[in-house]
Amino acid sequence: MDTIKLTIDNREVEVPRGTTILKAAEQMGIKIPTLCHFELDGLALENRPGGCRVCVVEVVGRRNLAPACITECMPDMVVKTNSFRALNARRTVLELMLSDHPNDCLQCPKSGHCELQSLAADMGIREIPFKGQQSQYAKEFSPSIVRDANKCIMCRRCESVCHEYQSVGAIGAVERGFPAVVSTAFGKNLTDTNCVLCGQCVAVCPTGALAEVDNTGKILRDIANPEVKTCVQVAPAVRVALGEEFGMPPGSIVTGKIAAALKAIGFDYVFDTDWSADLTIMEEGTEVIGRLKAYLAGDKDVKIPIMTSCCPAWVNFYEKFYPELRDYPSTAKSPQGMFGATVKTYFADKIGIPRKNLVCVSVMPCVAKKYECEREELGVNGDPDVNYSITTRELARLIKICNIDFNSLPDAEFDSPLGASTGAAVIFGATGGVMEAALRTAVEVLTGETLPRIDFEEVRGLDGVREATIPVPGVADLKVAVVYGLKNARTIMEQIKAGECPYHFVEVMACPGGCIDGAGQPYHHGDASIIRARHAAIYEADRRMPIRKSHENPEVQAIYKEFYGQPCSEKSHHLLHTIYFDKKIKFDID
Amino acid sequence: MVGPKIKITESNYLKIKEICESFDNNPGELINVLHQTQSHFGYLPEEVQQVVADCLGIPVGRVYGVVSFYSFFTMKPKGKYAISVCLGTACYVKGAEKILDALKSELKISEGGVTEDGRFSLDVLRCVGACGLAPVMTINGKTYGRLVPEHVKEILAEYAE
Structure with missing residues (x-):
């Protein structure tokens, strides 16, 4: 490899040509502060505008200071990362930024997780010498995301993720000079734009400019209300991430503690979204098998590839960008939706209360799920199947508000009859998991034989696009693809439009690595090793499960016996499947 | 939906x-x-x-x-005749602000505004590259230079139809 030698802070270092000063310093253990720079290594997510100037360093012989994040190392370069001049410039940059930043850290949703706040602490800022104009934007609410433009520092991470990663382009820089800010087109509410509410802008925002809608107060009120019963469901990816909020190492599996914490908070029934993930496989798997058989029998009208429909941001995406292809995704509701529909019918009846007196809450790694709860079609006469959703971060806050010592909680079990689950369900939390879970069931049903191996390693991994051919003896070679990031999903949709999509079955998740890096998860601040640890933990949780195929879940078998009859029955079509709408912007031409 | x-x-x-x-x-x-x-x-x-x-x-x-x-682009409709007054350094020094004031009082609109009949709109810009003629204004692209406030009335009269 072509390498060069240079000196950083009086130490010599050898790096590959093209390495930035920031990276070179990093491998020497020198941490140059950054703010706008953001990179999720190996997950193709980055923002390098070189705009904030917090990372400036002195390069001997160079007239001006160099931004370390975008300046490449040159042979024999002499760099000083902590010279008086560099430190002064950095401090001034930060002080100027803070001079137009609200000083309400105590009430800020990002407090304790704010990169601007920790930078100010690290640099020992004690006063702001600059007094000037202050931005005066109003806070803006959508079902999932709260925007507070006064806290925007124009790092444009959100813009990169929205445009480049998701190919949505709902928010970006507008205006110039002092009024320059990240906004939607024409300053509209996110709901009135092409925003799909994936929330990755929230996940990467260094400050409190973007945050999730907080529903913790609603939960406390509902639990205290003697008129209603409360039940809660917890998504797969939450159990491999929540521990981080309590100082545990990334990848800690805290399933039992979560069940215990939710009981301690006071929920009447503590259930598991993993249960309904298994139910999803029964419904979606049956649909896959049905469509595939018809397709292989020569039916020209059947829509292939069939695509997953669990991810609410992905659903928003095809409703807003590809409504003409909305017959391709499975009609199966998401696990959250299936849980809600079952709990408000079957379970409310079982405990003998009207559905409106049963409040169903979900804990999700996601902010788009909050919007999914509000979908009219996922409720009955204005009573939502899932009343509202909280993120993993909100659950951590709730546990702290309720003065529960999470770390010392003894493990508890989820309640029956909507609490048992399998390894196939827990892997829903990682990219490729829904595909693998579906294959574990579908291949057995199609061949009528027990699978010799149930680990479909070929669909696992953390690449944004993965494809595999799964031989199903006596049926076909199944061509499948797994993608995350909506830009990759867009590529598949364009292939379908052009009649060139080679796949039978496609899984799509909006967030990097799937739900493990959902926008409701603990902040990772660009540390991809956290995502990898959660990813490994998901598959570890799968290995630990005694049952690892959805169709073998006893409580799923029971609900079919007692209530739904069989997968894709009339009753399950009514309760467990949904329809999609055309929400594309249209021109009304006259 | x-x-x-x-x-x-x-x-x-x-x-x-x-x-x-x-x-x-x-x-x-x-x-x-x-x-x-x-x-x-x-x-x-x-x-x-x-x-x-x-x-x-x-x-x-x-x-x-x-x-x-870009300040060149506008989301507000312009008048039939769009007036732009240069407030670049040279024009400013040569009294462009007085020209602007004269236009404002003659048209009874402020910067960025359009007259009620939609005939004139008034904007300011920074330098049209005719500093030798300062102070300068343009109407629909036509340049008027070496202005004094007294000129404003007769120039506007050219556009009176």
Whole structure:
């Protein structure tokens, strides 16, 4: 490899040509502060505008200071990362930024997780010498995301993720000079734009400019209300991430503690979204098998590839960008939706209360799920199947508000009859998991034989696009693809439009690595090793499960016996499947 | 449960399409497209930007980002005769502000405004590259130089129909 030698802070270092000063310093253990720079290594997510100037360093012989994040190392370069001049410039940059930043850290949703706040602490800022104009934007609410433009520092991470990663382009820089800010087109509410509410802008925002809608107060009120019963469901990816909020190492599996914490908070029934993930496989798997058989029998009208429909941001995406292809995704509701529909019918009846007196809450790694709860079609006469959703971060806050010592909680079990689950369900939390879970069931049903191996390693991994051919003896070679990031999903949709999509079955998740890096998860601040640890933990949780195929879940078998009859029955079509709408912007031409 | 609708007349829609097509619908030509579109319509309202975005295959936020960045682009309709007063350094030193004041009181509008009859709009800009003629103003692209406030009335009279 072509390498060069240079000196950083009086130490010599050898790096590959093209390495930035920031990276070179990093491998020497020198941490140059950054703010706008953001990179999720190996997950193709980055923002390098070189705009904030917090990372400036002195390069001997160079007239001006160099931004370390975008300046490449040159042979024999002499760099000083902590010279008086560099430190002064950095401090001034930060002080100027803070001079137009609200000083309400105590009430800020990002407090304790704010990169601007920790930078100010690290640099020992004690006063702001600059007094000037202050931005005066109003806070803006959508079902999932709260925007507070006064806290925007124009790092444009959100813009990169929205445009480049998701190919949505709902928010970006507008205006110039002092009024320059990240906004939607024409300053509209996110709901009135092409925003799909994936929330990755929230996940990467260094400050409190973007945050999730907080529903913790609603939960406390509902639990205290003697008129209603409360039940809660917890998504797969939450159990491999929540521990981080309590100082545990990334990848800690805290399933039992979560069940215990939710009981301690006071929920009447503590259930598991993993249960309904298994139910999803029964419904979606049956649909896959049905469509595939018809397709292989020569039916020209059947829509292939069939695509997953669990991810609410992905659903928003095809409703807003590809409504003409909305017959391709499975009609199966998401696990959250299936849980809600079952709990408000079957379970409310079982405990003998009207559905409106049963409040169903979900804990999700996601902010788009909050919007999914509000979908009219996922409720009955204005009573939502899932009343509202909280993120993993909100659950951590709730546990702290309720003065529960999470770390010392003894493990508890989820309640029956909507609490048992399998390894196939827990892997829903990682990219490729829904595909693998579906294959574990579908291949057995199609061949009528027990699978010799149930680990479909070929669909696992953390690449944004993965494809595999799964031989199903006596049926076909199944061509499948797994993608995350909506830009990759867009590529598949364009292939379908052009009649060139080679796949039978496609899984799509909006967030990097799937739900493990959902926008409701603990902040990772660009540390991809956290995502990898959660990813490994998901598959570890799968290995630990005694049952690892959805169709073998006893409580799923029971609900079919007692209530739904069989997968894709009339009753399950009514309760467990949904329809999609055309929400594309249209021109009304006259 | 449907997406938002953008109202636009057929002739306007076709005109924007034609402009975009003349640039091969290339998103890299956004600024040129906006220049031509604005010179046709006089301004760039929301629905026009939506059609431009649709033709070029880019998010409307990108279009709005550019329109709101450059002071040349405007989302407000202009008068039939668009007056721009230069407030660049040379013109400013030579008394451009007095010219601007004279226009304001003559037209009874402020900067960025349009007269009630829609005949005149008034804007300021920074340097038209005619500093030798300072102070300068332009009306629909025609340049008037070496101005004194007394000139304003007779120049406006040229546009009295």
